[in-house]
Amino acid sequence: MLDPRAQTLLKTLIERYIAEGQPVGSRTLSKFSGLELSPATIRNVMSDLEEQGLVVSPHTSAGRVPTPRGYRLFVDTMLTAQPLSDDAAVKFKVAHRLQAGQPQKVVAAAASVLSSLSEFAGVVLTPRRSQTFRQIEFMRLSDKRILLIIVTPEGDIQNRIMATQREYTASQLIEASNYINVNYAGLSFDAVRRRLRAEIDAVRTDMTTLMQEAVEASSEEASDPGDNLLISGERNLLEITDLSSSMERMRRLFDLFDQKTGLLQLLDVSSHAQGVQIFIGGESHLVPMEEMSVITAPYEVDGKIVGTLGVIGPTRMAYQRVIPIVDITAKLLSHALSQH
Template identity: 55%
Template sequence: MLSERAQLLLTTLVERYIADGQPVGSKTLSQASGLVVSPATIRNVMAELEDLGFIASPHTSAGRIPTARGYRFFVDSLMVMQSLDRLERHAPPEVGGLPKGNPQRSIAAASQLVSQLTHFAGVVMLPKRQEAILTHIEFLQLGENRVLLILVTADGDVQNRILTTQTAYSPAQLTEAANFLNAHCAGKTFGHLRGVVEAEVHALKGELVTLLNAAAQDAMASPGNETVLISGERNLLDSDDLASNMGRLRQLFELFDRKTALLQLLDVGNRADGVQIYIGGESGLEPLGDCSVITAPYRTNGEIVGTLGVIGPTRMAYERVIPIVNVTAKLLSSALSQ
């Protein structure tokens, strides 16, 4: 447990460093905190905080900076969250809502909005493919053993898949198979597609069973079954804290490009209820060692379907960024639930 004096000095140090980006010296700390104590007392408290791993002293300065552990203690125990009213006064007009009626546009707008408001990289884990609702299925003959599978979802997304078959199906057979799937699967999710096929194929002629099983399997295994949308990556180039280490910055952009590891991190937030905060090495991903990731789940009609968040340097205004992420996730939930 830290004394009230140590808590005040740590809070002051973190807030000053976030604002200025410069190591904070004892004299500045004394003035900014308003404490009427001797310089020796300040130094003693600083030594205590350094021993606890909350602050560190860069080699080139007599001042101190927060460590990842110091940021974590600040966020968990000392930070005063910025009010939504204050956020709205400083936010652009579009914070009041997101486009409705088109989930893809809503999600893209949310990613851009959270990036614009924070000046960091906005990330959104898209809903998993099996949660999309099918509205129409069609088969078209491309050749003797090639069939085009067309899947249309409720949000207007059209997925085209080419199936290679062992049997040459006639146009009448393809129409029969499409009518069967539309009758049994329209209005259901991708996740139900395979189960419906397995339960109902007995109603079809044997030569169509293989086609329907292939269609169900390909629809669920299609590329992009899970993906991440990233906006505003270039904002990180303007961060002095990140741009000073080009090697780490290169790793970070490679992480954005691959997305697989980032998807796994966001999936944790997808299973959590509320804001998740990863500071420095807490993410378990080396490229994010100098970054913080703040995420919040978003919902469709009350069900969590994805995660929205930001990636920025550990030196960020957490009291402002956390509410922005939380509010944007709620705006996206509202847009998707219309």
């Protein structure tokens, strides 16, 4: 635990470093902290904070910068996030972009909103695609390529391109989709597979083969977790000196986006928590950079958590501004997706 004087100086140091991006010296701390302390006293306190791992002094400067541990203490005990209700224009912009509509488009809009408002990267872990269907349709693309159109019970529309072993005419495809919709609508693809096997003697061979191929195409699509992650504005991070000053940092940064597994795990963990979660530096063990932070919040459909969204940016971000952006976007996305 820090005494009030040390807390005030650490809070002032972090706020000035976030605002200016330069190591903070004792003269700046004396000016902005509101404390009547001598430079020597401030240097002693800074030395104590450095011993506790809360700040560090770069070799090229007499000033100090916060460590991820210092940011964590700041966020947990000193930060007061301003509700977005105080900024009607920002709230209106989010609400306008997240109006009820086709779920895929609304979720994609959320990633874009997070990116544009934060000026960092916005990420959304999308709801896992429904394994049941309300209706399907086959559309012939070429001799052995068919577009499978799936309408989920939630009204979401999903498309798959299927490569078949034989050719189908347009009339055969219409007949197959009609049969499937009448007999199997509302079931999961696994349930359809089981029924097809049980009823294989009663169903025309061509129709069975077509449906099995559709099931396989859907299963393969659903098994790729990367497709459940939407990222917007990752190039914004190229403009941030804290991240782009090192080619090694940038390599790891873009590996993170290319290999989406770590982000998926992080967002999946966040979806089991309530409210906004803040991961600073390497403390999550999933974000590979000390200079990066992730702010997340779960979103719901009809009261049930179905995914997570968030902002990825530098540890030197204005947390008091970004936290409410993530929070209100999650709430408005939940509202839009719950409209029927």
